[in-house]
Amino acid sequence: MNKVFTVFKKEILDSLRDRRTLLTAVVMPIVLMPAIMIGSVKFQEAQITKAAEKPVLLAVENQQSAPTLLDFLNKQKQVELKQVENFDQGIEAGTINVYLNVETDFEANLKTQKPTEVRVVQKSSNVDSSTAYSKVINLLQAFNQEQARIRLSQKGLATETLSALKPVSVDIATAQERGGFFIGLLLPMFIVVFAIAGGMYIAIDVSAGEKERKTLEALLLSPASRLQLVAGKFAAVAATASASIILSMFSLYFAFKFFPPKFGTEVVEINLTLGAIGIMLLVGVIMAIMFSGLLLSVAIFAKSYKEAQNYITPFYLLAILPVAIFAQLPGLKPSLGMFFIPGVNAVFVMKEVLIKTFDSAHIFITFGSLIIYAVIAVIAASKIYSKEGILFRD
Amino acid sequence: MLRVKQLSKFFNGFAAVKEVSFQANGGEIFGLLGPNGAGKTTTIRVIATVLTPTSGTAEVASFDILKAPEKVRQNLGLLTSEIGLYDRFTARENLRYFGNLYGLAGQALEDRIDYLVEILDMQKFADRRAGKFSTGMKQKVAIARSIIHDPKVIIFDEPTAGLDVLASQTVIDYMQTARKEGKLVVLSTHDMAHAQKLCDRVAIMHQGKIIAVDSQAKIYQQTQADNLEDAFLKILGADAAKSALKAKEAFELRWLSKKHKRFGL
Numbered sequence: 223m224n225k226v227f228t229v230f231k232k233e234i235l236d237s238l239r240d241r242r243t244l245l246t247a248v249v250m251p252i253v254l255m256p257a258i259m260i261g262s263v264k265f266q267e268a269q270i271t272k273a274a275e276k277p278v279l280l281a282v283e284n285q286q287s288a289p290t291l292l293d294f295l296n297k298q299k300q301v302e303l304k305q306v307e308n309f310d311q312g313i314e315a316g317t318i319n320v321y322l323n324v325e326t327d328f329e330a331n332l333k334t335q336k337p338t339e340v341r342v343v344q345k346s347s348n349v350d351s352s353t354a355y356s357k358v359i360n361l362l363q364a365f366n367q368e369q370a371r372i373r374l375s376q377k378g379l380a381t382e383t384l385s386a387l388k389p390v391s392v393d394i395a396t397a398q399e400r401g402g403f404f405i406g407l408l409l410p411m412f413i414v415v416f417a418i419a420g421g422m423y424i425a426i427d428v429s430a431g432e433k434e435r436k437t438l439e440a441l442l443l444s445p446a447s448r449l450q451l452v453a454g455k456f457a458a459v460a461a462t463a464s465a466s467i468i469l470s471m472f473s474l475y476f477a478f479k480f481f482p483p484k485f486g487t488e489v490v491e492i493n494l495t496l497g498a499i500g501i502m503l504l505v506g507v508i509m510a511i512m513f514s515g516l517l518l519s520v521a522i523f524a525k526s527y528k529e530a531q532n533y534i535t536p537f538y539l540l541a542i543l544p545v546a547i548f549a550q551l552p553g554l555k556p557s558l559g560m561f562f563i564p565g566v567n568a569v570f571v572m573k574e575v576l577i578k579t580f581d582s583a584h585i586f587i588t589f590g591s592l593i594i595y596a597v598i599a600v601i602a603a604s605k606i607y608s609k610e611g612i613l614f615r616d
Numbered sequence: 617m618l619r620v621k622q623l624s625k626f627f628n629g630f631a632a633v634k635e636v637s638f639q640a641n642g643g644e645i646f647g648l649l650g651p652n653g654a655g656k657t658t659t660i661r662v663i664a665t666v667l668t669p670t671s672g673t674a675e676v677a678s679f680d681i682l683k684a685p686e687k688v689r690q691n692l693g694l695l696t697s698e699i700g701l702y703d704r705f706t707a708r709e710n711l712r713y714f715g716n717l718y719g720l721a722g723q724a725l726e727d728r729i730d731y732l733v734e735i736l737d738m739q740k741f742a743d744r745r746a747g748k749f750s751t752g753m754k755q756k757v758a759i760a761r762s763i764i765h766d767p768k769v770i771i772f773d774e775p776t777a778g779l780d781v782l783a784s785q786t787v788i789d790y791m792q793t794a795r796k797e798g799k800l801v802v803l804s805t806h807d808m809a810h811a812q813k814l815c816d817r818v819a820i821m822h823q824g825k826i827i828a829v830d831s832q833a834k835i836y837q838q839t840q841a842d843n844l845e846d847a848f849l850k851i852l853g854a855d856a857a858k859s860a861l862k863a864k865e866a867f868e869l870r871w872l873s874k875k876h877k878r879f880g881l
């Protein structure tokens with residue numbers, strides 16, 4: 223046990239002095255992950271607000287014939303009235319998005335309560351123009367309604383008489399779910415990535431690195447058993463990968479605390495209670511432990527860093543791919559079997575926890591299967607380390 | 617102190633070491649000599665328990681390599697021909713790590729490290745990181761590492777390969793000191809000049825087999841040579857002639873038996 227700790231301590235100290243490990247296991251999760259997450263949330267927010275707030279650039283041809291309408295349009299915040307020489311060219315040039323063409327007898331017809339045609343001119347192939355068009359149509363509807371209200375009240379009738387039904391829009395996705403869909407997708411993906419990336423360099427360093435530096439034989443000559451050596455190295459890799467995950471989660475937690483993501487006007491609430499964080503950390507750490515065993519088993523086959531990286535890259539893709547596929551599928555209800563797939567199960571459990579729809583069977587299967595995989599990975603690593611052909615491959 | 621009994625090691629059917637037997641005792645420098653590829657390093661690795669023998673066994677300080685490998689490692693110091701160090705650790709930190717792995721700790725370990733730093737003349741770089749060490753500096757740290765636990769049996773595999781004269785001398789001095797302390801020093805090398813200067817007894821290895829074990833004086837007597845290099849070449853030449861003869865005989869036999877078959881005999 224003492225020797226396991228000796229190896230563990232040495233590997234941790236050694237990797238703390240290694241810029242590559244420090245960068246991938248500590249700096250990246252602290253800085254990069256919140257930066258990407260907050261960045262993409264803010265970007266999406268900005269897109270939504272930009273689209274919503276952009277005013278319609280509107281011109282009215284023959285505007286002196288329609289003072290009432292002009293008066294109404296002037297009061298609209300979403301509308302910016304423009305004067306142009308040539309209306310069609312104005313749309314082409316983008317100085318206006320849409321223009322109205324009113325008849326000379328518009329005002330007179332309004333007084334006598336006769337409907338008048340108003341042409342709404344757009345260019346449907348232009349996105350700005352067609353977006354503005356639907357807004358203008360809505361505004362004209364509102365103008366109609368206002369006129370109707372005035373006319374009805376003159377006749378002593380209430381406006382409601384005109385309405386047969388009143389649609390009310392209801393979104394059953396809670397704010398948590400909307401946030402959870404977004405956060406529950408990106409966040410767990412990143413956690414799987416960091417569970418591997420955080421332990422990658424140290425895993426290579428303690429295995430293929432010993433071969434490349436030619437220190438492996440001296441190590442095997444010491445009275446420490448193979449199992450003790452592997453256990454110490456494994457503990458160091460697992461601790462680094464876990465630290466990487468814990469750091470990234472805390473960093474993210476604080477990032478969202480200080481910059482809560484907004485979608486439209488609502489602040490999205492993410493389920494970041496102590497219990498939720500606890501479950502996610504535990505899933506993340508067990509997953510890190512499992513991947514550490516696998517990384518160590520893969521890297522020992524290599525003779526050098528370069529070779530080890532070549533071996534790990536396909537392994538990395540193999541681990542990420544199912545996660546990427548399953549996590550992207552919209553509205554996928556994971557079957558029980560999916561909670562046996564390492565990585566994928568962690569993504570779904572975290573997602574469920576984040577949006578408070580978790581199922582204890584899912585959490586149980588995930589924990590159980592991850593622990594079993596972790597044990598298998600560690601046993602495999604120590605078996606591989608007893609094979610002399612792999613250790614002394616010239 | 618070291619007994620090797622009928623030791624063989626095969627790599628995928630290729631016999632790198634064939635039924636090797638010899639004995640060596642405390643207070644002597646024993647030379648394991650042979651050309652490149654003779655099987656010296658493989659023999660040493662099996663003795664040091666990093667490889668498992670295909671058959672046969674060995675004893676180090678009365679501990680069997682198969683029955684008590686950890687005790688064997690505790691009593692054996694091996695300087696491998698590859699002298700890698702942990703680049704991000706200082707010389708002292710490298711030594712401390714291995715000291716811990718050998719079960720040493722605290723003041724006793726620090727004293728031992730100080731002693732080794734002194735006798736191997738490493739004061740100037742003991743507290744610098746090993747990444748930028750010269751081969752000579754690395755070799756000294758590697759020697760200190762191999763004897764950090766003050767083992768009874770010390771095996772040096774090509775210890776002076778790639779070293780300049782000064783650095784080689786440090787190694788040679790240390791081997792003589794260890795002999796005086798009553799330890800067994802096994803020197804594996806293809807450098808006959810060094811071997812002649814240092815070794816009390818030698819074993820000559822060729823193609824995985826030991827073809828001669830004796831004191832230098834007896835070997836000169838048998839071969840009528842006056843230096844180790846000539847003796848070595850003569851013994852090797854005789855062995856090569858013998859194996860050439862054997863190969864010829866084997867070939868003729870095969871050819872004969874084929875002929876017999878062909879004529880239906």
Ligand SMILES: Nc1ncnc2c1ncn2[C@@H]1O[C@H](COP(=O)(O)OP(=O)(O)O)[C@@H](O)[C@H]1O
Pocket residue numbers: 614615616627632650651652653654655656657658659
């Ligand atoms: N791990 C190994 N796998 C396969 N063959 C090996 C291995 N190690 C050594 N050999 C072979 O065994 C023979 C003896 O090698 P070695 O013991 O290194 O010789 P020496 O140290 O005397 O130069 C060589 O032919 C070498 O190629």
Ligand SMILES: [Mg+2]
Pocket residue numbers: 656657658697773774
């Ligand atoms: Mg050799």
